[in-house]
Amino acid sequence: MTEREAKAFFSEELLAWYRLIKRELPWRMNRDPYRVWVSEIMLQQTRVDTVIPYYNRFMNKFPTVGALAEAPETEVLKCWEGLGYYSRARNLQAGAKEVVEKYGGIVPDDKAAVAGLKGVGPYTAGAIMSIAFNRSEPAVDGNVMRVLSRYFCLEDDIAKPRTRVGIEKLAASLIPEGAAGDFNQALMELGALVCTPKSPSCLPCPVMEHCLARLEGREHELPVKTKAKKPRPELRAAVIIAGSGEHAGKMLVRRRPDTGLLAQMWELPHLLLPPEQEHLLDERAPKENAELAMLLGRMVREETGLLIRPRGWFMDADHVFSHIHWKMRFYLADLGEGLDAAAASAASMESAVAETAAAYDSGASASAAIAEGLPPDYRWIGKEDRNVLPFPNLFVRMFKQYWD
DNA sequence: AACTCGGGGAA
DNA sequence: TTCCCAGAGTT
Structure with a gap:
């Protein structure tokens, strides 16, 4: 033929x-x-x-x-x-x-x-x-x-x-x-x-x-395809911050940057551990860890002005992307004493408000965010609000564990 | 050409 | 575990 x-x-x-x-x-x-x-x-x-x-x-x-x-x-x-x-x-x-x-x-x-x-x-x-x-x-x-x-x-x-x-x-x-x-x-x-x-x-x-x-009996050999590389591991620590007062029953979330991985999706505040700190999330290390709690607290304070009080380990979760493997540990925390806007340092508060005003084009949203005392990319969300903002699946699963 | 970009179903 | 899926954009 x-x-x-x-x-x-x-x-x-x-x-x-x-x-x-x-x-x-x-x-x-x-x-x-x-x-x-x-x-x-x-x-x-x-x-x-x-x-x-x-x-x-x-x-x-x-x-x-x-x-x-x-x-x-x-x-x-x-x-x-x-x-x-x-x-x-x-x-x-x-x-x-x-x-x-x-x-x-x-x-x-x-x-x-x-x-x-x-x-x-x-x-x-x-x-x-x-x-x-x-x-x-x-x-x-x-x-x-x-x-x-x-x-x-x-x-x-x-x-x-x-x-x-x-x-x-x-x-x-x-x-x-x-x-x-x-x-x-x-x-x-x-x-x-x-x-x-x-x-x-x-x-x-x-x-x-x-x-x-x-x-030719070669249907299992074809097609020829070079195999993909393994995703590189990244160790990350996240914190579930429970609100109090008017934010009771809610937790703090933030929006990701406009570009890159999961761009513009929402997530829990978390940090990527540099290589020298990866041992803090070692499988054999204790889940409760003061240094990690301090790092998370500092990150939250620097980004939002809020002071948090660590309450312990909540869950671990692995999430595999095409090229990155997130190994995450979630911690629980709530807000410390007098840790509203007034407690934050004047400098960090001032800059947070300025960023808020500059970043928001909607007047209503801007005033709301300023009243919250949060940067524009941070929000308190409740059990229902998760159905409004878009979250990656990893956090959707975590919400299920937390709220359901 | 190599890397970035999700998540899950199937073996 | 490993593969790969009605791939495209960026560097």
Whole structure:
């Protein structure tokens, strides 16, 4: 069989297979480009089953490009809470604003325009153009690279960007006339349901007959992929500060910086231990530790002017990101004597108020924050308030332990 | 090219 | 444990 015949066989059989067995998914209701767009952003590095509930919630809350463009950023992040890679949410909203401003709220049927939207890379651009507009563009993701590596017995390392470019050319040459959307989804559907990473189910595969890897008994060896490095450990100490008086039943939280890891999400005050202090969180060390309590107290005082009184260990938690492994220890604390604004040093209080006034654009929020005597990125939250501010999952789980 | 950026399901 | 998932942005 010639390569041309193998390719024709692959395209025809795969497309026919997909049209028989394709799953009903929320983003397959219709070809609304906005719906396709949102789904493709959510599906980046995220499984279908994980995305479905988020997708339904998101489309219910932001049904149109305009609705998303107008929404407060915090609400968008809150809707994304727990899904990870939060810059996707911010980029998606930035893209929505661009579509409103430049294209009247209509996603343009234009490859370059779509590819220029924030958060839309080579894969997503191809996916949107092919699925929403049925344009003949490849959409090469991890599934596609795995499927094609096996079928054509390609030994290039799929972790290298160059390999994806090569496979894009191959994938483009396989698209049947007038069926780009279905074919691209068929490739991914096969990778997700049949040609899986570890134990591919070759028997029900519609193209097994001419799959080179299968014919050579090498389906378990392909694709070739260099393995990722282990995430580096970071030891962190956090503190749950219980409020008193008007803040009784609440705890102190802060907002993370605008850029970097978990940007603009909320969290408990905590600190990263430098290497020379990592022994304080050693597994064998006592959980209660005066030096650690002092370090936490100093951090809180310097950032907020509040004086805290340590009450002991609460829980340990591990949280693994792609490249960092947080090993966290949570401590309980409450507020010390006379430790309201008046007790803080004049200098730190003055600067806190100045920062508050400067950072807040909303007059109401500014006066509220100043009245609290807290910097603008700190707040007291109660059991219900956690459903308003967006938190990374690690803290959501901690809240559950604390409040439920 | 290498690193940054979440979280979880599956083996 | 290890892998990797409908990847993109930054350096």
